Amino acid sequence: MEGESRKPLAIRWVSSTDSPEFTCFTRALSRSSVIGLDAEWKPHRAQQSTFPTVSLLQIACRLASDGSTRRQDESLVFLLDLLAVPLPSIYQLLKDMFGSPDILKLGFRFKQDLVYLSSTFCSQGCDPGFDRVEPFLDITSIYNYLQHKQPGRKTAKEVKSLATICEETLGISLSKELQCSDWSLRPLTEEQKAYAAADAHCLLELFNVFQIKVIKEGNSFHNIKDLGFSHLDLGLKEILKQPYSCDKILRTRYCDAVEIVQATASSEFYLRIPMTRGEISKKSCINTAPMDDTLSQIVRKYGDKIRLKESDRKPKTSRKKGKRKFSEGSVQKERQLESSDDWQGPPPWDLSLGGDGCPKFLCDVMVEGLAKHLRCVGLDAAVPYSKKPGTRDLIEQAHREKRILLTRDAKLLRHEYLLKYQIYRVKSLLKNEQLLEVIETFQLKISEDQLMSRCTKCNGRFIQKPLTTEEAVEAAKGFQVIPNCLFDKNLDFWQCMDCNQLYWEGTQYHNAVQKFIDVCKLNE
Incomplete structure (x- = not known):
């Protein structure tokens, strides 16, 4: 946390x-x-x-x-x-x-x-x-x-x-x-x-x-204090002698009566009464004090x-009634889709297809964390417009923006006929491993000067020229708070051209750069 x-x-x-x-x-x-x-x-x-x-x-x-x-x-x-x-x-x-x-x-x-x-x-x-x-x-x-x-x-x-x-x-x-x-x-x-x-x-x-x-x-x-007794250290016999006490005790619930008995017991001995009917269970392995x-x-x-x-x-392995049964052929097809590990065909950004040569991805909600990692190494990684996008929404966005759709949902591979060479199922579970898998699968080249060159918040590019501290303070007014401790450090500030988020090359920046140098093995 x-x-x-x-x-x-x-x-x-x-x-x-x-x-x-x-x-x-x-x-x-x-x-x-x-x-x-x-x-x-x-x-x-x-x-x-x-x-x-x-x-x-x-x-x-x-x-x-x-x-x-x-x-x-x-x-x-x-x-x-x-x-x-x-x-x-x-x-x-x-x-x-x-x-x-x-x-x-x-x-x-x-x-x-x-x-x-x-x-x-x-x-x-x-x-x-x-x-x-x-x-x-x-x-x-x-x-x-x-x-x-x-x-x-x-x-x-x-x-x-x-x-x-x-x-x-x-x-x-x-x-x-x-x-x-x-x-x-x-x-x-x-x-x-x-x-x-x-x-x-x-x-x-x-x-x-x-x-x-x-x-x-x-x-x-219902608290024992609500019964109106001023001396709870009295014995039960003495309490019963108090005026109207019998009526009050008879009107209370059984569990409250238990509290009265426990409260009147001496501090050295507790009379434990089971809260449910039946025999008292055998001695527990845990010697616990009663709840307050x-x-x-x-x-x-x-x-x-x-x-x-x-x-x-018993594990529930049977199918629900009315659920459509898959034929042997369709089951086999599902298994082939899930076990397909090799990427086939040129990506949509390939120059031979009229692309610009710049890799672009669309990460669905199942690999949304991967999108931020891709942005950290300088790659264009978008997320769906909607928080709960439908399959049609994902396909339309990937097709319109010429992106490869990254997902862990094997069912999306059925729509490969609509997005030829534009859907890839990520096999790894952890974000660092997912990042390496994408880099290796699509043979992407990552250099150190690309690291932290995109806005992790919106995927936008940074302005070409860094801002001075004075310019950053002016740009952040009513939008973002810059810590006072940064004013005396003479840092360069960078601003996203799309969402206007400000970044600076502080400790977190240098730690992130070193992390992705290690993850992408750029020193080897």
Whole structure:
């Protein structure tokens, strides 16, 4: 995550139950009433016959201090390497954590993660796997609550991504570039670890915003203080002797009665009463303290649960009714399209076709990040006019502007008859690798003086002559803020001719130049 004032995440990599990191993990669980959950696995096809194996489990713990005063900015993120840790050795610990009534679990569409986790542990002899997470709170519910409470703003009907929710609620950018990387490979890069940790930690950040808002608005919870007792340290027998106390207790809910009993118990002994009927479960592997009043009230009012049914444990491989079945020939054609790795034919900018010799690309929404990388090395890379372009829109723009359409959508290759030699399917997942793939496929020549010669914001060209500091200040009025620290450095400023964005050759510029020198291997 990006943010100038944010502290680096405290990340612990857990690859053995004998390690200090694992000891730290179990200790953190005993001090946490709120945790964020996420999981990663190797990308797979939706219609494969088995569930993917979960490679990594991320658990972000919001810690309470030893003095029982919670500091919401104190947190740790644990990355459990499920390919290295023997799964039977942590099965009971995780099962107790998922079911502990003293720990609120946060997640974003976590049911699928739980299905895959359960399958992964079952494959290692931990039968029957995991079947529930309770209490649970989905981040989408938190987002909808925060949006609904803003006057004059309607909650959007479409389901927002986690990155969008973080952007709108926290004002931070959550990069999803590494989402589809191969999480089964070891060792993971530091970038992958940071990405995985951020995905879990942001759940705690979102919950903090939600909790503060709930408390600030003073939601009408039934609190034991509302019963009107001035001496909560009295025993239950003494409380019952107070005038009208019996009527008040009889009118309250069962869960509030539990609070009364817990509040009247001495500080050295807590009488724990199960919140649901049935026998008290066996001793948990996690020795956790009970939730505080505020958190337990939030759980009762907003908490949910995930329960897996037998049907959830089987991959859905059958097609929906009424869906058109492909013939053998069409299936074969699809496979040929997806497996076609070689670029064929001259590109539209080829001089023999009447082109100007300048490579031009159109990156669809699936490779929009690649467009910025192409611009950084001086290549003309446009994006669709619309945020949600249709296939016809992409084809028309590529044809009209004589661009090669770059995509990761194999279905677009069906339209190659409309755009002959103008569609290319990018195979790589990461932007740096995608950039090298395009350069090598189309045999493009990149030189150092081309780097950072285009506007990364709009793809425009820079003015020929650099601006002085005075000219840059005048051009930026009412449009862009130039940091005061740049005025004494005698820097050259460059302005985009299309969107008027100003750039200067500062530290970020030099770092970017060096990065693309290394990526494009210009020093070799």
